[in-house]
Amino acid sequence: GAVVSQHPSRVICKSGTSVKIECRSLDFQATTMFWYRQFPKQSLMLMATSNEGSKATYEQGVEKDKFLINHASLTLSTLTVTSAHPEDSSFYICSGTGSGDVRGTQYFGPGTRLLVL
Amino acid sequence: AQKVTQAQTEISVVEKEDVTLDCVYETRDTTYYLFWYKQPPSGELVFLIRRNSFDEQNEISGRYSWNFQKSTSSFNFTITASQVVDSAVYFCALTTGTASKLTFGTGTRLQVTL
Numbered sequence: 001g002a003v004v005s006q007h008p009s010r011v012i013c014k015s016g017t018s019v020k021i022e023c024r025s026l027d028f029q030a031t032t033m034f035w036y037r038q039f040p041k042q043s044l045m046l047m048a049t050s051n052e053g054s055k056a057t058y059e060q061g062v063e064k065d066k067f068l069i070n071h072a073s074l075t076l077s078t079l080t081v082t083s084a085h086p087e088d089s090s091f092y093i094c095s096g097t098g099s100g101d102v103r104g105t106q107y108f109g110p111g112t113r114l115l116v117l
Numbered sequence: 118a119q120k121v122t123q124a125q126t127e128i129s130v131v132e133k134e135d136v137t138l139d140c141v142y143e144t145r146d147t148t149y150y151l152f153w154y155k156q157p158p159s160g161e162l163v164f165l166i167r168r169n170s171f172d173e174q175n176e177i178s179g180r181y182s183w184n185f186q187k188s189t190s191s192f193n194f195t196i197t198a199s200q201v202v203d204s205a206v207y208f209c210a211l212t213t214g215t216a217s218k219l220t221f222g223t224g225t226r227l228q229v230t231l
Contacts, residue, residue: 034218043208043221044162091160104150104212106219108162 002028004096006109013084014117021079021112023094029074030096034106035067038091050077074098084116119144121211123222130199130229138194138225140209146170149213151185151192156224157205168192199229 003026013019023033032051036044048064050056050071058064066088068080077096081088091113095106120143130136142151153165166176168185176183180197196203206226210219 041226043223046218049218093160093162095162105152105164105167107164108154110159110161113160 002107004107004109006112010113012115015085019081023077023109025075025096028098031098033077034095035079036093086116089116119220121209121220121222123225125225127226132231133198135197136199138207140192142190142211146213152210153194154208155205201229204229
């Protein structure tokens with residue numbers, strides 16, 4: 001299957017700082033990438049959808065100025081949590097889908113655990 | 118509106134038992150895709166299967182099998198002869214477009230013990 005990586009896998013930061021999470025598709029071109037948030041023992045909550053070269057589409061209730069998403073290339077999307085606060089602590093997961101064999105199926109990264117102190 | 122229901126929150130079985138995870142979906146679209154993903158304790162979601170609405174054939178892959186029944190809007194997942202490594206949270210999901218967002222169920226946590 002297609003491989004997606006995320007970096008960092010775990011980050012601890014102080015309240016008020018910004019954190020950038022990278023999501024890379026390693027062996028396919030991800031025309032669309034998705035960012036999710038998952039709280040303990042809960043399902044995934046979609047935050048936003050981004051197409052390469054376009055502005056991200058955010059789900060209702062997700063602050064676009066707080067969660068900045070950039071999808072500058074077909075293999076890289078970034079999520080920046082600006083001025084992070086303890087309530088932003090969560091597990092963030094990205095996924096990508098593309099064309100050809102990977103069309104229509106989302107392949108997920110390993111996730112990033114963010115802890116804001 | 119789309120909805121995926123996984124009524125079983127947690128299932129616990131002893132190794133080598135068979136176990137079926139239920140998934141019931143709702144959609145008004147005639148073209149849709151169903152998925153199962155596995156999320157082990159490490160957190161990464163692993164793609165298991167995708168099935169489109171026009172293909173009701175059941176599928177078997179090793180110890181895994183899937184039963185898709187449009188008449189009952191169900192897409193159940195059976196693990197035969199379960200193993201400890203099968204312990205994970207399993208998510209059923211639905212999309213009605215080739216690149217649109219997934220609607221996830223709430224997941225079923227499977228615990229396989231020796």
